Amino acid sequence: MTETNEAGRPGEAHGARKAAGYGTGREALLRAAVRVVARGGLRKLTYRAVAQEAGVTHGLVVHHFGSRDALIEAALAHTIRTSLNTSALGSGTGRLADFSAGVSEMVSSDPDTQAFQYDLLLEARRRPELLTQVRVLYDEYFDATRRELSLMLPEGADDGLTRLVFAALDGLVLHQLVFEEPDVTEAALARLRSLLQLLDPANIPAAERI
Structure with a gap:
């Protein structure tokens, strides 16, 4: 079930950081994951969705959780x-x-x-x-x-x-x-x-x- 690592586009990550601003720590990413699932269900939970919700790069989510x-x-x-x-x-x-x-x-x-x-x-x-x-x-x-x-x-x-x-x-x-x-x-x-x-x-x- 490990998601394939994808490189996020810099423009998207920069824009997301501006829009969300929830923070980049592990707890902030967990809160973002909870919001993603609460709105769209577990099937919507991806590294990219969490990164966009938290306003961080895709790679940061991979770094903290790995799978x-x-x-x-x-x-x-x-x-x-x-x-x-x-x-x-x-x-x-x-x-x-x-x-x-x-x-x-x-x-x-x-x-x-x-x-x-x-x-x-x-x-x-x-x-x-x-x-x-x-x-x-x-x-x-x-x-x-x-x-x-x-x-x-x-x-x-x-x-x-x-x-x-x-x-x-x-x-x-x-x-x-x-x-x-x-x-x-x-x-x-x-x-x-x-x-x-x-x-x-x-x-x-x-x-x-x-």
Whole structure:
């Protein structure tokens, strides 16, 4: 899947630098790759498209990543880091009120990051060679969810509960991405926290305990 190296024409690169001006560092190139995929899907992801979006030469993208597969993997890791850092999924406080407190704002402020991940997930269904890296990197989400649930719940969280809670969060993110209704997301998150609170025996009145 390594893309053939093509020499970019100086005129194009110079014009792109003027138009975009997003920067030339590795992180800037990853952000450009995310925008390309969010707008046109994974099939539009090429060295040249990323270079044009970032306003750099084609060769600079090749230098940083070497292959299209490496670019995809790095971009996915970048989006997951970004999501974990901005969603408060991994707040580490052990307080239910803090669990996923930034999810709706995360989607509103950076929808391209979420669109990239969903596009890659669907593409992995069509192209099994992508499934391994998607599975490994998505395990970071599951691990973060399990850690937070273990801090909040006395009995911790097994795989079933972890997957259930993350599936709820994932679905809310997808719906907000499409329908742009952050208030609906916030209301659903509040209900999810209320349900999780019931899993702590200390929150159940003594008369109702079995």
